[in-house]
Amino acid sequence: MSEARGDYALCGWRVASALPLPDLSHWSGDARAPDVTIAFGAVPAMAEPVLETALVQIDAAGRARFAINSVADFLVEEGARITVAPRPGVADSEIRLFLLGSGLGFLCHQRGVLPLHAGSVIIDGTAICFAGASGSGKSTLADAFARRGFPVLSDDVSPIAIEGTGARVLPSLRRIRLWGDALANAGWPPNEVERCRVGLEKFSRSLHAAPAPEAVVPGAILHLRALDPGDAGPRFTRLRGRHAVEQFRRQVYRWRSLTGMIGVPAAMARVAAAAAAFPLHYTLDRPFEFGALDTLIDDVVDTVRAAR
Incomplete structure (x- = not known):
């Protein structure tokens, strides 16, 4: 130690x-x-x-x-x-x-910052967040975007700083963590990888070689869902109003602890303010296939740009 x-x-x-x-x-x-x-x-x-x-x-x-x-x-x-x-x-x-x-x-x-269980990358100067539970592919997507030259704000927890009627997505850890199968697909050099925990097939790689990003305004949040094998995709479904806020709330990291700290009404007010700062909310149903990552990145970029 x-x-x-x-x-x-x-x-x-x-x-x-x-x-x-x-x-x-x-x-x-x-x-x-x-x-x-x-x-x-x-x-x-x-x-x-x-x-x-x-x-x-x-x-x-x-x-x-x-x-x-x-x-x-x-x-x-x-x-x-x-x-x-x-x-x-x-x-x-x-x-x-x-x-x-x-x-x-x-x-x-x-x-007073709201942590989302989401990876985040920067597209056209705004933060695009990919939300989902552990194993939903957030880090794999962040790594694929990084290999295409997009700055990464976070691969797992994205802190949202609420500022009046707006917000910023803050830069988080300077690393990406991948499970063993995603690691093999990423092609990371073995000498650049650290095992996260003894007995755990999850590995970490530093992002220090890339310039450290600054905080940026939210652009979109996409809630990741896996398509069944054989289903066509990806599918982007726009969320609005209370449906968007509720999906957003489900991705708050340590939500129950937040309600214990400040109470449910104050916690919901914080969530509503952060959700309102995101102009675009989607569910994203996509194939969980490494070979589809490049096409998925193109689809995400095109969808976000077309909606602005």
Whole structure:
């Protein structure tokens, strides 16, 4: 376990971390104090949580504690501090997997930023988000867009900063994670790949070779659904009104925890404001085939441009 202190950038925030974070860019902004501090320390269980699941506790102050067996306990406080209590002998890469997953989600909620379970790329200066559950192909699509030269904002969790009647999609982690079959299709050099977790056939590759993107305004959100074998596709179905808002809400990362932190009415108001900032909402039914990726990218670009 390294104790080196690093200075990093995440979502435009300055992050001081006792844990090395190669998934992030180094901070190159002003000399302000860190917005977020990540430190090692004790993480006791909460005495009186207002929300409790098998893994997560939320207290009345909005603090979030979560525990991952054999990895670490984490405490996220006030959108400004994450304390990590690692298990003995755990690898840094395993801690980062959860720190920059659930930890990032809780951090966003506490800072008033809405994390979507979505990958995001930039097309014509706007963010196009691909939303879906784990395994729906978000990272595979992000990697395919990256290979075509489109900047990647995120491959898995896309933070949405609400600003008055508008919003921006913030740049997230500087890496893409792929499962083994998608990794083989991507053709990544073995020396550029890191296994995310021991025993897990999921691998990470850095995006640091590409310029770090800036936050951009939302352009569209596409909710990914797999077509049955033999079905023609892809199919883009426009969503509007409450149907668009409800589909959007379903993709909020750690939604139940957000309602525990701020209550259902405030959480729904945050969702409605973020959803309204996206001019285009679609479901995207497409074949889950690696050979169809290039054609799918062309279809996505053409559909988004034609709808503007």
